[in-house]
Amino acid sequence: MASWIRVLVLVACILPAMVEGMIRHYKFNVVMKNTTRLCSTKPIVTVNGEFPGPTVSAREGDTVLVKVVNHVKYNISIHWHGIRQLRTGWADGPAYITQCPIQPGQSFVYNFTVTGQRGTLLWHAHILWLRATVHGAIVILPKRGVPYPFPTPHKEAILILGEWWKSDVEEVINEALQSGMAPNVSDAHTINGHPGPVSRCYSESGFNIPVKPGKTYMLRIINAALNEELFFKIAGHTLTVVEVDATYTKPFKTDTVVIAPGQTTNVLLTTNLGTGKYLVAASPFMDSMAIFVDNVTATATLHYEGTLSTTPTTLTVPPPRNATPIATTFMNSLRSLNSKKYPAKLPLTIDHQLLFAIGLGLNPCATCARGARVVADINNVTFVMPTVSLLQAHFFNIGGVFTDDFPGNPPIAFDYTGTQPTNLATMSGTRLYRLPYNATVQLVLQDTGMITPENHPIHLHGFNFFVVGRGVGNFNPEKDPKKFNLLDPVERNTIAVPSGGWSAIRFRADNPGVWFLHCHLEVHTTWGLKMAFVVDNGKGADESLLPPPSDLPKC
CATH class of the missing domain: 2.60.40.420 (Cupredoxins -  blue copper proteins)
Incomplete structure (x- = not known):
């Protein structure tokens, strides 16, 4: 289970001590794990028993080796979403595209070097529908001594947005393929594996984000959902977008982030309200009213230090699911940083x-x-x-x-x-x-x-x-x-x-x-x-x- 403490220790403490150009070793044991969500317990496919899975951390220029050992009944492959894989397509991961899948009881070492990239990406299973629970963050820091092109945050944190089905996701898609129709939508959205309180299970608590007043935090937001684009917002707070898909952007302010499956967005959050608890919400965006989606909003809590747990949470109203103008404004605001150090190498002549x-x-x-x-x-x-x-x-x-x-x-x-x-x-x-x-x-x-x-x-x-x-x-x-x-x-x-x-x-x-x-x-x-x-x-x-x-x- 992802925890705020683990995320802060990993991102804020371990990573700054890294030296670039090193070899980073990871071991992914793909195993079944019983977990409880929406008042029901079911076994899910996980990496190392974690949902979301472990964070892969490196610096620009590092070589990453991940040994994946398959202990489940399904074939498995892992995709390092957004990693360029320069000349190392064998490590890209999509089953039957760049590799045959890793069969039960077998293993494979993914070997790639992070070249010319820094920021937030994600890894996920790339076979069947297993990425519903087999996914995690990739955090790439700049080379040592190279600062961010924006003010250094007090701390960094990872927020992985996802979807949750009460039933086995493989059964969901197999039933749909047999019928020839669309599969059932998910039962809830999640933030770091937690849906927050939902009508079908009042005992489900949401993810808690402790912060200190007067600080700037960088949130690394990842959409790991299978089938839905999402809105993300925090009650009472403005977010400054500084990066998408591991590329720096010209900073701009927004109260709502729009993020599609597979995309990542880094934002700066300034805790300038002094005290209180504020709702964090992830809700669906779908501008085609003919499509049925899961309307359950995932929630977490931004909790200022010193605020009593009994303090009422300041709420926010998620955008309507078909709020196309909000999505269009966000996407039209995105621009490459295009600085001397980080130029936009855009092809001007086309073959x-x-x-x-x-x-x-x-x-x-x-x-x-x-x-x-x-x-x-x-x-x-x-x-x-x-x-x-x-x-x-x-x-x-x-x-x-x-x-x-x-x-x-x-x-x-x-x-x-x-x-x-x-x-x-x-x-x-x-x-x-x-x-x-x-x-x-x-x-x-x-x-x-x-x-x-x-x-x-x-x-x-x-x-x-x-x-x-x-x-x-x-x-x-x-x-x-x-x-x-x-x-x-x-x-x-x-x-x-x-x-x-x-x-x-x-x-x-x-x-x-x-x-x-x-x-x-x-x-x-x-x-x-x-x-x-x-x-x-x-x-x-x-x-x-x-x-x-x-x-x-x-x-």
């Missing part, structure tokens, strides 16, 4: 102009309840997971595993956010898009109204990218690029594509290997809203994928 239309579809299914199965797709391709790792197939030239003919544009253009085609069927295939080393890419992610428009958080493995534009409606290739931010666009690894709209990103393919791109709503990934880029080697050894480690799991 590959891509448009990916993303959405849902219906394919025939004789065994499903309504004769059809809900699927998801990119450019009308519902991705089929291979039975051999794509990276192994690429590296060893194994034929018949994938093709490199993924369409760079929708096969049939239509009014993506307007009148929908009558045929909702998709194609299926394991199709990749090939990029030469160092190619520059502009990718427009276009939401569609197929079945219903939704806000899709899209995550790209192996790269950071710059968000140069976003808008509502259909992307206009003549008009919209004229409004792109090419000066200080925010740099991320996960972007929320607005419901009924689009987002445009740019990146440089300077990392050889096979790199997954997928929706970070787990239900959509399961349904096939995913694809992968294969990036060829460059000219020399420093531009080539390293050979696989000797203990790489076998399928």
